[in-house]
Amino acid sequence: MGRNTRKRRTPPVAKAIAAAAALALGGGGLLWANFHASAHEPDQRAWGGDRTKAATAQVATVSCPDVGQRLTNVPDAARQGVARELAGLDRQIAEAYARLAATRDAQAKDPGFVRNAIVGPLGEKRAATIDRIRIGIQRAGGSFDNALAQLAPCTTRSTDRTDAGGGQQNGGQQQDNGGRQGGGIGGQAGNGPVAADFVDITKVAPNVQGRPRRTANASTGTFTTRCGVNANKNHNTDNVIVAPGVTNGAHHLHDYVGNQKVDAFAGDRTFLQGGTSCENPGDLSSYYWPVVRVQDGTRDFDQNADGGGKEGNAGRILTPVQAEIKYVGSPAAKVVAMPRFLRIITGDAKTTTNGLANANAHWSCTGFENRVQLTERYPVCPQGSKVVRSFAFQSCWDGRNTDSANHRTHVAFADPASGVCPNGFKAIPQLTMRLVYAVPPPVIRNGRVQNAYAVDGFPEQLHKPATDHDDFISVTRNGLAGRIADCLNRGRNCA
Structure with a gap:
């Protein structure tokens, strides 16, 4: 298939990340936003500065099962279409992450925000995409493992559960240029790395x-x-x-x-x-x-x-x-x-x-x-x-x-x-x-x-x-x- 020559619109991920980046401090500063919640059930507490609650954790990122790793038998006729749909899954996750990073205020005010506005809609989009992958494979004469439909839902991970080994990140504690302690996840653009x-x-x-x-x-x-x-x-x-x-x-x-x-x-x-x-x-x-x-x-x-x-x-x-x-x-x-x-x-x-x-x-x-x-x-x-x-x-x-x-x-x-x-x-x-x-x-x-x-x-x-x-x-x-x-x-x- 040839190059798509239509003018590309600015994707939602770009707009949301730009909004998040606007919050990041220059000169190596950190996007810090204390969002106190478990990975699955956010609660309603204020964020920032000396209101940190050590017993709770900040939602740091979106965690979704990798569908592409589980696809082992795709007919040649379906491969390009499936690859595009898998790329769509990556784009959906990136957009959801960008929304997570740009909406800390809303998350603090609404205990259901992450679930209702980010993770829930993401799962619905992924379910539709996985179903299109199924249709493409079956139309090309291949077989589809229906268990892959169970990979649609996503969760979130907190700052103390985001290292590759799944262990502690020293609490993910960072400090902004104003000297305030926060639970940010570090990095010039607010998404890492951290000291740990x-x-x-x-x-x-x-x-x-x-x-x-x-x-x-x-x-x-x-x-x-x-x-x-x-x-x-x-x-x-x-x-x-x-x-x-x-x-x-x-x-x-x-x-x-x-x-x-x-x-x-x-x-x-x-x-x-x-x-x-x-x-x-x-x-x-x-x-x-x-x-x-x-x-x-x-x-x-x-x-x-x-x-x-x-x-x-x-x-x-x-x-x-x-x-x-x-x-x-x-x-x-x-x-x-x-x-x-x-x-x-x-x-x-x-x-x-x-x-x-x-x-x-x-x-x-x-x-x-x-x-x-x-x-x-x-x-x-x-x-x-x-x-x-x-x-x-x-x-x-x-x-x-x-x-x-x-x-x-x-x-x-x-x-x-x-x-x-x-x-x-x-x-x-x-x-x-x-x-x-x-x-x-x-x-x-x-x-x-x-x-x-x-x-x-x-x-x-x-x-x-x-x-x-x-x-x-x-x-x-x-x-x-x-x-x-x-x-x-x-x-x-x-x-």
Whole structure:
């Protein structure tokens, strides 16, 4: 389907987030609004300042089951329509979150406001969307699990139940520039991060596990591809894997290296014509990830744009000082070449509500990478050390599909102890990425963070570090895929 050329209206999420952002204090200040309620039954009490009640909790975000993760069998004829409906679910959640953030006064005055004006209508919209997904799948001859209809209702989460592990967030207590204590959820745009999302890496015990022992059949080589750091600022807020044909389908900004013509409307033919930032002209693959921002009160080009400041992704965008992209072999087997147009997503952009099952990003500091890797906290690095994000993608392929309905089941991770792929899967070159940033160290005092940094994300995910993720589309020519596999299998180090 071609690009929709109709003029796009400002979506409700943009209007509501803009209203919420207007409440945020400049210079790294915090949107603070004490809304005292349980996650399911808001009560009627005043908010702000010294009226805080420690025994109650502020509603911080909207929590909805992830329908897309549960879809494992969608006929090809229905996939694009289903993808659009799933993108609609994401948009509905973002709009509901924006309304939650912009209506603290109304919530304090009306104990039923969140239920009646936000969560209830959201559930009704989701039910209608899930039913359209059912119709689309069944019309294409597929079967639909009716249990998915039970995923329509949403709840809310409070400030002490919003970290990726579901545990305490030190009460989520923050402080605004006026010195008043509040129960805000932090961040330059009012949706995180908070002090509890950071840790001094020098105080973390070593936690890096050993690698599987190599077998006689191991593929021990490496292949490095040099594609730059996105110095030309190739950005957009689309996600062609998850939301093809949907503008702003990611609701956050991506850096792109490699293929230079990737947006929501790109297809396989476009990728082959896209050009590349990689030194090897045969590497037309797309490597893309959410940007990192410093929330020091500054603004960037997208402050008033969808996916940027309008949706809570505020602050100055950092370009990596290094972006290392390397393919490595399997400790247990020879690898087969990646098929052209293989798509892989690693990590989960929605761990704040989904939990950590698919989390796969790691945060560390230069000089500490072989000792400490973090998933649920951002590191505060010592002087002279830089922040490092790293990803090790799924390295097993089902041998048939270049994608799957939930974008996960066609690939898998090898067993962490043995390095062996699951039954029915073949070892492929494992894509690894290491992104290094010169981040001004955030300062944490009295339970609050100043000059925080955070990865871009869906607004309701509160910029938690565990929501970090990475995306990849394999596009090679001139036999490059085969040469990468051969290099690994021969135990060579190639570039």
